[in-house]
Amino acid sequence: MCGTLIGEGSNGSASSNGGSFPTVMNTLKFVETSKGYSREIQASLSNEVGISWGGAAIAAIVGGQMTPGKTPTGRPVIRNVGNAEPQQLSLFNYEPNAENNETTINTVAQLPAAHGVDADKLRQIFRYNGEQLQLMETRLKAANKIDAARRLTFLVLLYSLDVDGREEIPRTELNDILKRVRLYDNNIITWISKSADLIVEKDTVGLRLSGQEQARKVLAEVLDRSIEGKWDLTSGGASRSSKLNGKADEDSENSTKNGKRKNNELSKEVESWVVNWKPLTSNIDFHAVIKDCTGMEKGLFGLWAICQATNDPKIVVSSNKLKQFLYFGLGIKVDESNLERRLQAASGQGSLIKVQGGFQILPPGLAEVERLINSKQNNASIDESAENSGEVQP
Known part of the structure; x- marks a missing residue:
């Protein structure tokens, strides 16, 4: 590494007997990725330091004779595999003995453990x-x-x-x-x-x-200890606290005694959506646009309309609230179970996804609804033009 020729001093003149030479450094870099594990060792060592650190240890790592493991405390270590002697590196001029063939080297001191955000x-x-x-x-x-x-x-x-x-x-x-x-x-x-x-x-x-x-x-x-789960991992069913809360909860999404969702209550959230949606319908009869659409198209349109009403393109809507919005905001009556099945079948295909708490429309779905609206309006204009032209015929 020093670049000085053997037999010459650092100033380029020949060294006399007994003269000192620059310390020669040895550079070693080893990288390995295997079965999801990755490790890298890079060292610049003098011969003396290399010998004191343990040439057999590095030789065994490079030779693939040591594998990752864990101590009882969970800290990663490198263990010698088998009884074979570690491969030597001539770099260190090191002669392993029987005493260090069984060595376990804790690498945490040299390589910092992973520590992410959480x-x-x-x-x-x-x-x-x-x-x-x-x-x-x-x-x-x-x-x-x-x-x-x-x-x-x-x-x-x-x-x-x-x-x-x-x-x-x-x-x-x-x-x-x-x-x-x-x-x-x-x-x-x-x-x-x-x-x-x-x-x-x-x-x-x-x-x-x-x-x-x-x-x-x-x-x-x-x-978050303030959040209660509805399903218990240990019992494989709904938790008791969830059942008790469900009986007292007035939200229309919770189950009734028969296991069916309440559909005779308009939630405050849906009511606000309807209020915000009404001014957006002054120029277009959206009921006429979607009344003959498929169940999935009605659901997708409802999600699009809620995005417009809330100005939130990533809002998540449950099937029950979506059903309420379609009825109170657009005058479209749908069966909640059928609506959920239709949307679930379309989930993950590009238009929408099923997430915790309901459904979320995606940008391709928003574009799909807008194309549907334009298509319906164009067809209506063509029909109206045909009727008008028929009226003026002699």
């Missing part, structure tokens, strides 16, 4: 039991089983990112965690494969930026 919060949710990630907080504030599975998926992937420093993990690792809490079924398998919030490549899965945002939102809700 690492400390996530450690309240999970902990390692040996090599296995264990869910400690079972109150996921979920609405139902599939919602619990999605929430757990987000949290596991966020833990891997913020605590372990892994952007993606093996799909089998995620599946194992879901199986241990009995949330692994065809519904969550399908959701993982199709979710726009996840990156699924071959045998690995990770979070997109939108998925990271959703995961941090879920984490905040789980740790």
